Amino acid sequence: MSFLYNIAIQATGLALKGIAPFNEKIKKGVLGRKETFSILKQNINEADKTLWFHCASLGEYEQGLPVFKALRAYYKNHKIVLSFFSPSGYEIRKNSPIADMVVYLTLDSKKNANTFLDIVKPELTVFVKYDIWPNILNQLKKRSLRAILISAVFRKNQPYFKFYGHFFKQALFAFEYIFTQNDSSKTLLESINYKNVSVSGDTRFDRVSSQLELDNNLPYIKTFKDNKLCIVAGSTWPEGERLLSNFINTNINLDVKYIIAPHNIKTGEILNLKSNLHCKTVLFSEKSNNNLKEAKVFIVDTIGILSKIYNYADIAYVGGALGNTGLHNTLEPAIFGIPVIIGNNYAKFPEAAAMILQGGMFSVANQTEFNDNLNQLIKNEALRLQSGQKNLQYVKENKGAVIQILNYLRI
Template sequence: MSFLYNIGINFISSGLKCVAPFNHKIKLGVSGRAKTFTLLKNSITSKDKTLWFHCASLGEYEQGLPVFKELRKHYVNHKIVLSFFSPSGFEIRNNSPIADLVVYLPIDTPKNAKQFIDIVNPELTIFVKYDIWPNFLNTLKKKQLKAILISASFRKNQSYFKFYGKKIRKALFAFDHIFTQNEASKALLNSINYKNVTVSGDTRFDRVLSQLEQDNMLDFIEEFKDDKLCIVAGSTWPVGEAFLTDFINSNISNEVKFIVAPHNIKPNQINNLKEKLNTKTVLFSKKENNNLKEAQVFIVDTIGILSKIYSYASIAYVGGALGNTGLHNTLEPAVFGVPIIIGNHHNKFPEAQAMINKGGMFSVSNQKDFTLILNKLIDDSDFRVKSGSKNREYIEENRGAVIQILDYLRI
């Protein structure tokens, strides 16, 4: 492993510890990582057969979940260790039913990697999409332990594909097989002479299709919607919420209902959003004390139910792409066959461009464009239904990644 890489990793580790007292999220990660080896030693013995799943954060967990579920069914006598690097994954999924133990991944030093893998000794390791840690992967390779990468997506400007990336790209060769989302990623791997690669697509399509098999009913949403046309705005940020509040305040009517699920649910920001609305608004946390049918806006100040709420949408808005935060999950509403509005900063999200090209998704950059397309979708039911059906078709066309991965694993 590169000497400079290890110097850098140790520097980052020290830096995180210094910053932790002043940043809640970093503090969670630092304190969580300090407990990892104790948790492992208390939960795993040398006689245990194990699998190891690693995800950077919550999005990668959701991406890998359909594969994880199938492996959980097949390897009933194995203990499964699920690791996260980010607190936004660990803190939400630390009780995941697909794992026997959920931990923070230690910082990628040679010592940590050896200790972690000596304890876990996984029969199979699965990394999702990225978060490729060289010391962990090279240790797996040295011990001849099987590892695969699923739903991988690469870009030519990454260090693996640069002249100076020889040492760091060695980590990729620790994977016995890599399943990519697209042909471009396969071509990049081939360019560095990595050949054990299959274009399987994105497991997220299989993941969202599984949502249709679940019970998505929420009685309080049923009561609020009251069989009216319903616009669901998911994972919103202030710039998108400004478009929404302007539209809602200009169209006060019980004939159209709005559900807003902000990305940030801190009380002060939720209250700030509510105060800007000039119509009857109910919070999820206060729903028991209100007549939901009389409200026009329902603000979701909790997490974990947005995917179900999308099943009630006639139209969806997905946040993130109007600012610099990155577009949030558009596949979750798309699977329910609803048209989707997003912001204009979506270049790094090929699924968004694909749905725009098909005519099921609409990109806006200002209040005027937002209002125009939203009014058209509200007023023209044929246009609304046809647009939404194109999104559902797109999801169906791209399913099947999980089957290819399980076939490789002979499950």
């Protein structure tokens, strides 16, 4: 399996280079990985002590951030390396203040693994949720370097738990400790005789809870809302935007404001969304030249402010689960005590299933269900407030993963 894996890594590298000229996201990853070792060499000296945090993408970064911040504060004299595999994480957080350098993780060849660790030599490595790379993890273990995995989720169909998965299973044993989100993941690890595991829960609950301690005021959003009922659609994709656009266009007379924050903010897609709306619509980039109170829809064609915008929502829709892209962060709106509507493809997101069961979240599969649920929440204030409070209570009850992790690390 090791031989086949390494062949696959080489083939993947060649394939990505071949596709890069035709795909902007892949191109950024290919070019970024070329710079990784030079960035590390320029910033790390032989005498430096280091920590290494690795995340697949932006979601995992947000998940690990409370732990990263605590480690940053404790290890004041260490240099911190933050790595991403996906451009969508790197491009948005390449200037993260919790790290001294942010890089793309190189492809997991044996040569790259050795070179990376020869330069970084991390005293402690923290991986978030998954993105488990066997060569680099096996090298960490071989060099007796500490590594932990936090907010981990496992499923029985993964190769770690199959008869042919010995090579991948070895990688898990490179972690000195694994903190899982749920009992089923812990049971799976114990089934392969991995014992250094406990259920800490999901660090995202701690992450979103800290949002309430920040200044979430956005004066231009307050002006736009104008004390009206406000629906915020976050991290939307075209399939969800179609449902929302149809609802808006057929309910023009409703005294409701709408904020849409698309996942992709490409100019063409933003303008297409705007053109499909039959009412006064303003883009974030146009806000200075418009009377925001007169607008019915505000489209956020920028990044980094959605978590604050949810502070102004009375109802939220979170994108991803209507298609195959994966449900985006539903805990961000939930912490503000508002009901949330999502698509129907949420099987891999236990927090969504839990909030649906408790009555704070509503799943829809088509336009009719979307309209029915949204209309009910708009018109029934008691239901809206009650549902929102159930979401807030759910988040509060599931905090505490960060404390468990830091206690283990004796911080």
